[in-house]
Amino acid sequence: MHIYANPARFLRIAKWLTPILLVSGLVITGAALLWGFTQVPPDRLMGDTVRILFVHVPAAWLGMGGWTAIAIASLVELVWRHPLAAIAARATAVPGAAFAAICLATGSIWGRPTWGTWWVWDGRLTSMLVLLFLYFGYIALSASLAREGQSSRIAAIFGLVGAINVPIINRSVVWWNSLHQPPSITMGQSSIDPVFLWPLFAAVAGFSLLFGGVVLARMRMILADIQAEARLRRRAQKAEMQAEGAVS
Numbered sequence: 001m002h003i004y005a006n007p008a009r010f011l012r013i014a015k016w017l018t019p020i021l022l023v024s025g026l027v028i029t030g031a032a033l034l035w036g037f038t039q040v041p042p043d044r045l046m047g048d049t050v051r052i053l054f055v056h057v058p059a060a061w062l063g064m065g066g067w068t069a070i071a072i073a074s075l076v077e078l079v080w081r082h083p084l085a086a087i088a089a090r091a092t093a094v095p096g097a098a099f100a101a102i103c104l105a106t107g108s109i110w111g112r113p114t115w116g117t118w119w120v121w122d123g124r125l126t127s128m129l130v131l132l133f134l135y136f137g138y139i140a141l142s143a144s145l146a147r148e149g150q151s152s153r154i155a156a157i158f159g160l161v162g163a164i165n166v167p168i169i170n171r172s173v174v175w176w177n178s179l180h181q182p183p184s185i186t187m188g189q190s191s192i193d194p195v196f197l198w199p200l201f202a203a204v205a206g207f208s209l210l211f212g213g214v215v216l217a218r219m220r221m222i223l224a225d226i227q228a229e230a231r232l233r234r235r236a237q238k239a240e241m242q243a244e245g246a247v248s
Contacts, residue, residue: 007223010084014216021213029206036199043196049113054200056106058207059099063131064166066096066211067159070138071166074159077152084219086152087226089159090142091218095211097135104128123172127165134162 036054043050070089077085107125108118119125142155173181192200 011220011223014220018213018216018220021209021216025206025209025213028202029210032199032202032206036203040195040199046114049110050196052106052110054203056103056110057200058204059103059106061204062207062211063096063100063103063128064169066092066099067131067134067163067166070096070159071163074156077156086156087219087222091215091222093135093139093142094218095214097132097139100128100132100135104132123176124169127169127172131165131169134165138162
């Protein structure tokens with residue numbers, strides 16, 4: 001795991017991997033959405049509104065997956081002190097929050113014609129909204145700690161504690177009576193017709209590649225900021241030493 005702890009080695013890999021993930025993600029996502037929006041027939045009950053699932057479901061999975069990645073990176077930071085773990089967690093937070101927000105927005109658009117309301121305070125929707133607020137809190141906390149030069153371990157603990165909400169989201173439609181439909185895809189089986197399932201899988205793959213590309217790009221950006229700040233600090237210290245030498 002520590003083989004990629006060296007920032008220079010990581011940046012060499014991320015430099016060529018980032019555009020591959022972004023381009024392939026754009027291509028697959030575009031093809032999946034075109035497939036789902038133009039080739040899939042309307043659902044017998046929901047009609048054309050079913051097409052929103054090709055955005056809503058991947059966004060929901062990646063919203064939860066993003067916080068799962070933050071929790072894993074936080075655990076790696078706290079236990080193994082991996083130098084890039086905190087950076088990976090910070091880089092994941094913004095795209096994770098974006099997908100959580102997309103999930104909530106598309107869910108409301110879907111819910112209006114399906115349930116007759118934009119929002120209900122049931123277990124699935126409420127716990128997903130809590131996840132979005134957790135993302136906002138993590139982004140603010142990690143940015144504040146980085147700005148003040150303090151340890152990121154506090155943010156790592158927050159990331160681990162917040163992970164409690166992920167299984168709550170996943171199991172909420174099972175634990176509580178809800179307007180939201182029960183899980184359509186479980187281990188080894190699916191209640192979704194294959195005509196919808198295959199473009200959905202393609203959309204999930206495409207959005208996931210985009211997610212990975214954005215995370216790598218943000219990690220590169222954060223590392224560049226850290227390196228630039230370190231260079232400026234060294235120059236300031238050097239200038240201060242030269243000024244002291246000139247005075248003496």
